[in-house]
Amino acid sequence: MTRGKRHSAPKIxxxxxxEGIIESTHFVEATVSDDRGRVLSVAGSSETTAFVRSALKPFQALAVIATGTLERYDLNDKDLAIICSSHQGNVEQARQVFNVLWRADIDPSALQCPIPEGSNSPLQHNCSGKHSGMLAICQQRNWPLNTYLRRSSPVQQLILGKIAELLGMPGDELIGAHDDCGAPTYSMKLGQMAHLYAQLASGNSLDLERILRSMTYYPTMVAGEGSFDTELMRLTEGELVSKSGAEGIQCIGRVGEGMGLAIKVVDGSKRAKSAVALHLLRQMGWLSPSVAETLGEQFMILSNYKRLEVIGDLSML
Known part of the structure; x- marks a missing residue:
């Protein structure tokens, strides 16, 4: 990532x-970087830090590939997609998580993610796919299953090493904390998040290419019907890879061009990040007019009386 220069511009x-009258306002920061970590354009500051939350999942999944866990347990791209997911907990998705555990000979009771309210199994938690991948690695390496969420555990240290390698920095410089599901997540600059997604979309790494392929081939596994990530990837037919995170995080990569976009809504609003993503994707020419219109109707028109309006753009550097 480019160091020694602060990139900033007005927030969006x-x-x-x-009914046309402003009721609420959200402020948003965004950064576009290339696969070498160079900041190309910003709104707000590329050095704004935030927890990357679930947008980290495709890079946590790298450890599943690097350890040979996919081959050891004969897991396929659909399994890999659910490992990268923040799913809705429907029957098909929960079964896919179960398949990962079953092939690795792990009982679902080993999952340490919470049981969602109104559900009866941790398989239905939106992070259960990520947890199943971590457990499968532990099983493959003969590491303890009951401590896989500890930041000191070998699986979490392996994951941290993979992420740090992509960012070109020592892992101990990344500030970690536990996500709501219990697994570690990390605080990063927006420029670093954009850099990760630029690398995911670049095609320069076989391991990242397989993760990209799994997500774009099986978008309903990554989120679910009606979810922004799923609809964006489905309608763009593999041209964009997208993964959201809680508290207003949205990351997108332009496939084959080595460019990544990272968005952070200051107040954590979910509705605002989708609206800004569409606005910026149109600005950059990453969406066709027809796809932009379809997604705009779904994510910017909230009801007969309410809609979202985005003011501001990225500033080129």
């Missing part, structure tokens, strides 16, 4: 309009 605003 998202207005919630009720």
């Amino acid at each position: 605003e998202v207005h919630l309009l009720r």
Whole structure:
């Protein structure tokens, strides 16, 4: 990542309009980087830090490939997609998580993610795919299953090493904390998040290429029907890879061009990040007019009385 120079520009605003009158305002920062870590354009500051949350999952999944766990347990791209997912907990998705565990000879009771309210199994938790991948690695390496969420555990140290390698920095410089599911996540600059997604989309790494392929081939595994990530990847037919995170995080890669976009809504709003993503994707020419219109109707028009309006753009550097 480019160091020694601070990149900043005005933040983007998202207005919630009720019958055309502003009711609420969200402020948003965004960064576009290339696969060498060079910041290309910004809104706000590329050095703004935030927890990457679930947008980290495709890179946590790298350890599944690097250890040979996929081959050892005969896991396929659909399994890899659920390992990268923040899924809805429907029957098909929960069964896919179960398949990962079953092939690795792991009982679902080993999952340490919470049981969602109104559900009866941790398989239905939106992070269960990520957890199943971590457990499968532990099983393959004969590491303890009951400590896989500890930051000191070998599987988490392996994952941290893979992420640090992509960012070109020592792993101990990344500030970690536990995500809501219990697994570690990390605080990063927006430029670093964009750099990761630029690398994911670049085609320069066989391991990242397989993760990319799994996500774009099986978008309903990554999120679910009606979810932003799924709809964006499905409608763009493999041209974009997308993964959201909680608290207003959205990351997108332009496949084959080595460019990544990272978005952070200051107040953590989910509705605002989707609106800004569409606005910026249109600005950069990453969406066709027809796809932009279809997604805009779904994610920017909230009801007969409410819609979202985005004010501001990326500034080129």
